[in-house]
Amino acid sequence: MRLAETVTFGGGGLDRAAHERGEAAQERLLADSRARTLLLWRGKVLMTGEEALALARLPLGHPVMAQAETAPVYLGQLEDGPLFACDISGWEPEALDEEELGRFLDLTEQRHPALDDSLRFVELRAVMTALTPREAELGATAKAIFGWHASHGFCARCGAASEMRQAGWQRVCPACGQHHFPRTDPVVIMLITHGNSVLLGRAPHWPEGMYSLLAGFVEPGETIEAAVRREVLEESGVRVGAVSYLSSQPWPFPASLMLGCRGEALSTEITLDPVELEAAQWVSRERVMQAMAGGDPEIRPARPGAIAHFLLRNWLADRLV
CATH class of the missing domain: 3.90.79 (Nucleoside Triphosphate Pyrophosphohydrolase)
Known part of the structure; x- marks a missing residue:
């Protein structure tokens, strides 16, 4: 594995x-x-x-x-x-x-x-x-x-109540016959680096001091790479060049598939979208290591178990493959 x-x-x-x-x-x-x-x-x-x-x-x-x-x-x-x-x-x-x-x-x-x-x-x-x-x-x-x-108890086509079928892995509308399947929303989450630093941000509703990698939903008709570049630019104003896929994680809160990617920043100036982010900053590898050990008074990294924590931990260990 x-x-x-x-x-x-x-x-x-x-x-x-x-x-x-x-x-x-x-x-x-x-x-x-x-x-x-x-x-x-x-x-x-x-x-x-x-x-x-x-x-x-x-x-x-x-x-x-x-x-x-x-x-x-x-x-x-x-x-x-x-x-x-x-x-x-x-x-x-x-x-x-x-x-x-x-x-x-x-x-x-x-x-x-x-x-x-x-x-x-x-x-x-x-x-x-x-x-x-x-x-x-x-x-x-x-x-x-x-x-x-x-x-998803009602048909998205006609609005009638749908019924569970296929042992819970399908819903069928008895009124119009439409078949519905479990929904999973693709979300890109990005380890954006520039030299020895990584881009971290925090949403307004997060616990005090919590910082994580930037993330956002993939839009219809969009590739993973394009979603990474668009989301980072929209949220932080940072332009991203080369993008590569790293890992994925089912995240049932409520129904996402997190697509972990790495991106190389082409710029470093940060311009926040205040709706999406309360703060963002470039953080050195050494400071991330200190924060992961609980020794930084201002930064609390993403909790263990989240793919953001997984990507940061393996970035620190140079084990991202």
């Missing part, structure tokens, strides 16, 4: 077994005594364990499944049997703090009365680096697919 594939949410090797998403195969798999399901609530995944975290896997016949709002989504075939995911977002925990749930990083945990007290719903971003590659991939897949279903 290439170093680029060791990014969080990548390299899990999940067998998605797409050939088993038909009705006949699903009927057989759902009846398999080995079948287990992950459980989600409002985008959070049910976890077990303390120091060694893992996704909780419940039997499909567990009483809590009565609160599932849709049929199970088939994630794939594991070594010990088929794995599904179910969503119980309709459940309302007691004393729920909606303000905490809406924070940049939600650290609250919710426990369901029908489940063992050691099981709790956890924000995936808060624990992503504590999971194995397979567990991280499963959590990201389940979160992304249910996020899509939650926001």
Whole structure:
């Protein structure tokens, strides 16, 4: 496996077994005594364990499944049997703090009365680096697919309510027959360098002191390289020349595929787009190293697990291949 594939949410090797998403195969798999399901609530995944975290896997016949709002989504075939995911977002925990749930990083945990007290719903971003590659991939897949279903319940062509098909990997409109497939939004994220320095910026809503690589959505009809140059120019006023692809990362917050790229700056003067960035600056390799070690009083780099952290760490180690 290439170093680029060791990014969080990548390299899990999940067998998605797409050939088993038909009705006949699903009927057989759902009846398999080995079948287990992950459980989600409002985008959070049910976890077990303390120091060694893992996704909780419940039997499909567990009483809590009565609160599932849709049929199970088939994630794939594991070594010990088929794995599904179910969503119980309709459940309302007691004393729920909606303000905490809406924070940049939600650290609250919710426990369901029908489940063992050691099981709790956890924000995936808060624990992503504590999971194995397979567990991280499963959590990201389940979160992304249910996020899509939650926001795409109606046909984009005629507006009628659509129905889940193909074990959760398709929606079909009964009114006009249109087929809809899970949406993933491509986003370029750029390691822009000039000599010994890298371009870092911060968005207005980020936690104080947090800086990361510049990023932006790829537009229709646009190449990855063109998107890198356009986004950097729009946000910072810096012109970019040569662009190369480095690594990708599924990022289910809510539904992005981060395309990590490297770009060589042709200019260094910064002119901010205040809507996109609150600040931006060129930061030397030595200062980035200090910040990554927690020793810079002004810069907090992107959190471990994010592709920005992955790219910066490997840039410091001269391991970008």
